Amino acid sequence: xxxxxPIGLITGGAGAIGxxxxxALARDGWRVVLVDRxxxxxxxxxxxxxxxxxxxxxxxxxCDEQAIRRIVDEAAKRFGRIDGLATAAxxxxxxxxxxxxxxxxxDDWRLNVETHLVSVMTVCQAVLAHxxxxxxxxxxxxxxxxxxxxxPPQSRQKNAQVYGLAKAGVIAFTQSIxxxxxxxxxxxxxxxxxxxxxxxxxxDDLLRMAPAEEARETGSSRMSxxxxxxxxxxxxxxxxxxxxxxxGWITGTTLDVSGGVRLH
Numbered sequence: 001x002x003x004x005x006p007i008g009l010i011t012g013g014a015g016a017i018g019x020x021x022x023x024a025l026a027r028d029g030w031r032v033v034l035v036d037r038x039x040x041x042x043x044x045x046x047x048x049x050x051x052x053x054x055x056x057x058x059x060x061x062x063c064d065e066q067a068i069r070r071i072v073d074e075a076a077k078r079f080g081r082i083d084g085l086a087t088a089a090x091x092x093x094x095x096x097x098x099x100x101x102x103x104x105x106x107d108d109w110r111l112n113v114e115t116h117l118v119s120v121m122t123v124c125q126a127v128l129a130h131x132x133x134x135x136x137x138x139x140x141x142x143x144x145x146x147x148x149x150x151x152p153p154q155s156r157q158k159n160a161q162v163y164g165l166a167k168a169g170v171i172a173f174t175q176s177i178x179x180x181x182x183x184x185x186x187x188x189x190x191x192x193x194x195x196x197x198x199x200x201x202x203x204d205d206l207l208r209m210a211p212a213e214e215a216r217e218t219g220s221s222r223m224s225x226x227x228x229x230x231x232x233x234x235x236x237x238x239x240x241x242x243x244x245x246x247x248g249w250i251t252g253t254t255l256d257v258s259g260g261v262r263l264h
Contacts, residue, residue: 007055007079008243009033009072011123011143012089014041017142021086024240030084033075035068037061037089039233043198045069055079055261058220061101062119063088073124083242085127090116091198097178098159100137107186109162121173125203128177132184139177139188142235145258158220167192170253178252187251189242194258195222196230203229210215225257 008025012018022032024051036042039059046054056075060067069153071260076082120141131137146160146254147167171190178188196202206229210221223226241247 002227005029005031006083007031007075007081008084008086009035009075009082009123009127010086010088011035012087013057013070013117014038014045014147015088015183015199016090016232017062017193017235018086019045020236021088021140021239022049022053022236024233024236025084025086025243028244031079033057033058033079035071035089036058038199049125052063062087062123063114065122068119071127072123072130076130081134082127082130082137084140085141086239086243087120087123087125088142089119089198090142098228099223101161104162112162113166113169116163117169120170124173124177125214126188128181131186132181135185137186139186140193140239140241140243141170141174141188141190141191142179143167143174143190145192145194145262148254148256148262157158171214174254175252182251187193187248188201189247189252190254191232191235191238191252191257192254193235193241194224194256194261196235197232203231222227224261225263226259228259230257230259 008030010018010022010032014024014036022034024030032047032053033055034057037060042057042059046057058071058214060071074169124139143165147170148163174188174190199208211221213221235257238255242250
C-alpha cells in the first residue's frame with residue numbers, strides 16, 4: 001500500500017452506517033471513495049470528513065449495475081487499486097411499509113432482493129476482479145440480524161421475510177467468496193447490525209420512540225439489553241477492525257453488532 005494510505009470504496013457512504021465506516025477508516029489512515037444515490041447528503045459527508053480522507057465521491061444507485069461497474073473501474077484506474085470494499089447501501093424501511101407476507105407482491109420481493117443482495121453481488125464482483133489481480137484486498141458486507149434468524153417476530157423482524165432472505169443471502173455469499181478468494185489474498189466478512197440509527201432517525205430518536213412501541217407490542221422496539229440502540233460509530237468501529245490487518249486471521253465470519261439483542 002502506498003504512503004497515501006489504503007483505498008476503501010463504500011456504497012451507501014452517506015448513510016449512518018456507511019458514513020460511520022468512512023469516519024473510522026479515515027481515522028485509521030484510509031482514503032475513502034464514497035458512493036451514494038443522495039448527492040446532497042454525499043457532499044455533506046465528504047465535506048465533514050475533508051479532502052484528506054475522501055479520495056472521491058460518486059452519485060449512483062447501487063441497483064444500477066452499469067453505473068456501479070463504471071465507478072469501480074474508474075476508482076481502480078484513478079488510484080491504482082481498491083484495497084477495501086464496504087457495502088452499506090440499502091434499508092428495509094426505505095422499501096415502504098412492511099405487510100404480512102401473503103399480502104406482498106413479487107415486484108416488492110424483486111426490489112428488496114435487488115437492493116439488498118444483487119447489488120452487493122454486483123459491486124463485489126466488480127471489485128474482486130481488481131483484488132484478485134493484485135492478490136490483496138478485504139471486503140466487508142453489511143448484513144442484518146434479520147439474516148441470522150428471523151424470529152420470533154414479536155421481538156425481531158416482523159413482516160420482514162424477504163428482507164431477511166436477502167440479508168441471509170449476503171451472509172452465505174460472503175462466506176462463499178471468503179472461501180473461494182482466500183488463496184488470492186482476499187478476506188471477506190460481514191457485520192450484522194441490530195436496530196440502529198439511520199439517515200432519517202438518530203439513536204436518540206429511536207430511544208424516544210421505544211416506550212410507545214413497547215406499549216403497542218411488547219418487544220417490538222428491539223431494545224438492546226445494554227439499554228440503547230446502535231450508533232454509526234458502533235458499526236464503523238466493527239467494520240474498521242474487520243477491514244484492518246488486526247483481523248488478518250478472520251475471514252468468512254459474521255459479527256453480530258446488536259448490543260446483545262439476540263441473546264434473549
